[in-house]
Amino acid sequence: MDIATVLSLVGGTAIVVAAIAMGGSPKLFFDVPSILIVGGGTLAATFIKFSMKDVLNSVSVAMKTFIVKLDPPEQVIEKMVSLAQVAKKEGLIALEKVQPDNPFMGKALRFLADGYDEKLIQEVLSKDIRLTVQRHSIGQNVFKSMGTSAPAFGMIGTLVGLVQMLSNMSDPKNIGPAMAVALLTTLYGALLANLVFNPMADKLALRSQEEALIKEIILESAIAMSQGTSARVLEEALKIYLAPKAREKVKGEPAAAAAGGKAR
Amino acid sequence: MDIATVLSLVGGTAIVVAAIAMGGSPKLFFDVPSILIVGGGTLAATFIKFSMKDVLNSVSVAMKTFIVKLDPPEQVIEKMVSLAQVAKKEGLIALEKVQPDNPFMGKALRFLADGYDEKLIQEVLSKDIRLTVQRHSIGQNVFKSMGTSAPAFGMIGTLVGLVQMLSNMSDPKNIGPAMAVALLTTLYGALLANLVFNPMADKLALRSQEEALIKEIILESAIAMSQGTSARVLEEALKIYLAPKAREKVKGEPAAAAAGGKAR
């Protein structure tokens, strides 16, 4: 779990709330029918678009995104390079005993240990990557869709409030407060969309992209191992996946690092 | 028919309606000319863009989406794996007697029983998938287009109402109610678009994607059968189409499940 991120998030939100509170009583900003219109409308639209299962799924994926931290690519590269050394010394069959946390890596190693050929590994693993990305996109779409519905129902609520206010303007003193309440739904919709739904959708998309990158690294390593590429050459090849600065952080085998310039 | 979805949908909508009713008489929200402008305008725009046939078609497809439930991919995979066992034991010709509900599966099996070669099956079935997706996109576009037209004609109706009100402001008392009525068309347009048309368009797109996935599973199975792949290997390959959690739900042949890790 990324503490720094959570802290900045909480801090940022606190600042917004504090700034609102500076302007007057926060009670003004709480209205039950407004919450029902925005929340109920957004849920109704979401349940037409997606099945119950899709919605629950995407919420649990979103939770996991905040709690489970991905292995940084540097670490995955180190792991794959050390496995390549093992495979070189003891044969691909030695990979059978390795039990990695990452299930995709586990699958790749099992394929190698079982002696699957290069083309089949490429085919099966890249289909896995493609279909996982496609599956993840449904979770993103649930949040994206809620990020579109919430402001729309916010506007609908405000229109409802305006129609009610305008039809009944006998007492001019009520106009101001009635309009304030009418605007609340728009505010709710905008806050939900911009502070919750849209950021979550983007976060899930970014996470899915990062996962795909890590899987690509594993896929490339598996193919290299199956071709018998040396650990040094593999390390050089994998470093391309990292930003220039991060490349130095990879702790390869010392010999490889020294001789890296002449790799081959 | 997905009861849970329908219940959540009805519930969500009821909450919105209740929240509106809490604010005053629902009669305020009913105005015949407003309904005519939004409904008539949206229909007129839709009938310029699409033919009568396209529109009726897309409505009937939308209905079917709510009533007919797709076979879950797990079940399709089980079915195909068991058929692969049959084909292995009794030959491809035995598939002739199978009468599946899914017409695409029926077609694939007929091709196998008739001894079509692998390349031809791939070609014909993937053209079928591609053209079906393209045909379905017209239905989605009908709803998407209505989801764009409805708010536009809502705004047009409000402009009409404002022009009428502003040209005739002799009695200040009428201004409020006249403006309330003018806003109704915008409200109608927003509700139609966000609660009906846009969600339906998204639903159809998602459904079309799910159907394509199931057809892809059938296509891959058909090719595997025509190549004589064993049921165990096919099951391993098809599970990639499922989310990790759903993979366990597939009830394959026990032997396959036990020996799965060593498949080949």
Added chain:
Amino acid sequence: MDIATVLSLVGGTAIVVAAIAMGGSPKLFFDVPSILIVGGGTLAATFIKFSMKDVLNSVSVAMKTFIVKLDPPEQVIEKMVSLAQVAKKEGLIALEKVQPDNPFMGKALRFLADGYDEKLIQEVLSKDIRLTVQRHSIGQNVFKSMGTSAPAFGMIGTLVGLVQMLSNMSDPKNIGPAMAVALLTTLYGALLANLVFNPMADKLALRSQEEALIKEIILESAIAMSQGTSARVLEEALKIYLAPKAREKVKGEPAAAAAGGKAR
């Protein structure tokens, strides 16, 4: 010409006009300077973007879209299947005497009669399809661009009216009517875009897609004929282009229909 479509279009528009008329004198909605600003501005923007020739062209194509009806794909398939029978019996040279209405079909038949080889037919005809789609996209863009410009100049006209009204508010009685007139340009822009330009652009895009589908059917048939495929097999292959329901409407040769299940 699609009578049903035209009727629904006229009906829909009539309903909108009637609903407007119910609210007061239609004279209110007519203002010459407003028409000049929206019409003139839209034309000026269109003539910067496109040449005179492109604009005239796209209008004439749009006219044709309403008057000329495309052959339904079912009919094209029947035609191509019957031609395939002719070709099979009397040789490809017999196609020379056929004079189809569709110029693309005529071209394909001439190529077959002249004995062009399969690869060349594929190459020339698919380049024709690609370039036609590209050419048609200019016509769509003319209307799309007018659909963007009209509301923009509507807003510009309203801003002009507001500036004039606000600079000169000596007589409060004039404010209402002046603002009503200012809003007219926005109304004109919205009506033009949503009832004319955008639907026309979408219509042209849909028509272009339908034409491309028919040409694809002809292309596939021509290649099949040049390969000497039998009419029965061709019919099976072409039916994939139709929706499942429409497939039954194709009147193939009776023998083919009966033996269809075993086609090879």
Added chain:
Amino acid sequence: MDIATVLSLVGGTAIVVAAIAMGGSPKLFFDVPSILIVGGGTLAATFIKFSMKDVLNSVSVAMKTFIVKLDPPEQVIEKMVSLAQVAKKEGLIALEKVQPDNPFMGKALRFLADGYDEKLIQEVLSKDIRLTVQRHSIGQNVFKSMGTSAPAFGMIGTLVGLVQMLSNMSDPKNIGPAMAVALLTTLYGALLANLVFNPMADKLALRSQEEALIKEIILESAIAMSQGTSARVLEEALKIYLAPKAREKVKGEPAAAAAGGKAR
């Protein structure tokens, strides 16, 4: 230079200006600080996004678009067909003496005269087309970006004006004129975007597409010449690049026209 286009452009703009003038003194629409905000803001944003060189470049390209007229494709086709006849009779070396205006055509002819092989011509010329399209897209992006910035700074100016007006409402008589001035920036932004920047961006995109089409014609002709295709066959093949109506306008060699139906 396309006189008709320029006339329609000037006419359209004149109509808009006249319609504005009908409503009152044009002095109302002139305000120096408003011009500074919209103009300065748009320039500042543009210079962050693009380098000075890119901006100047795109302006000069835009100028050229209005002054230099492209050769119509019909003419390019006639030219290439006549060159193909020359090449056929006198050999490719004879193309060395031809000095066409179009530099891309010149390059293609030089390659042919120098005896470059077909694959190399294809490779070099299509890379040229691709990179030119990419380079032209920068010019379009400069205008597109100004078309986005101008209305944004228009709105910013209006907000600035409103804040100033609202903070200082001691004299109610000033409210109207102050708001009129505040709205001017929005009007400027909308006019600049919709009458100048966006149309220019679209024009450049269309022009770039037309140029690419002409280059494709030249590329295809060059390859055909290098393969020794006859002028008649080449003419048939190139006509596909034209709209059906324009095809008749090409003045090919009479024999070819007569025998066209049997071309091979």
Added chain:
Amino acid sequence: MDIATVLSLVGGTAIVVAAIAMGGSPKLFFDVPSILIVGGGTLAATFIKFSMKDVLNSVSVAMKTFIVKLDPPEQVIEKMVSLAQVAKKEGLIALEKVQPDNPFMGKALRFLADGYDEKLIQEVLSKDIRLTVQRHSIGQNVFKSMGTSAPAFGMIGTLVGLVQMLSNMSDPKNIGPAMAVALLTTLYGALLANLVFNPMADKLALRSQEEALIKEIILESAIAMSQGTSARVLEEALKIYLAPKAREKVKGEPAAAAAGGKAR
């Protein structure tokens, strides 16, 4: 560092500020809670979407974009052409001693000196280009996302201000100033998005595209060297990457320039 660009940027911004100051006291435009809402909200949304590392990274990349100037493509071409001459005369091994500033060029030269084969160079370097573009897109997305969040939180702040004002309208004199303050957040959001975040995102995208172009030039040169292409032919081929005007600026070897027309 591009002085001209920075000057125009500063000048443009100064004009906007001056125009605002002409309208009254700039103190009006400064409000702490408004700054907190827009700034805090934008940061909070950004930290949900991206990790702390991504945000810091994108800021440092943005800084570098203004300080470090890219080598113009003309210069890179000259450099590569002169290296090709060296390689031709002294063998690829001579490239080992060259120490270019550009790390990508250094890598390409090392590969050449080490005798990597053509296909491997192509594969590794183009993967490097593709992954760098993908990495850079995260930096662009951080700014794009801030450019979307800032106006959204501006609107949220204005809604908050309006609700507070409308709920408490006892003293009509306060309405104007309260609304002025409410509008400030919208102004802040629009300024931040249109003057800072969106231009920065576009700048980074353009810079990433320019870097990719330079890398493509280096990649093509490396492959040509490994194939033993002559410097003259390479120069001809690389010039296609330049705009026609820039082509003359390349100072190739005089002989090549003279004989360029006959290059082979």
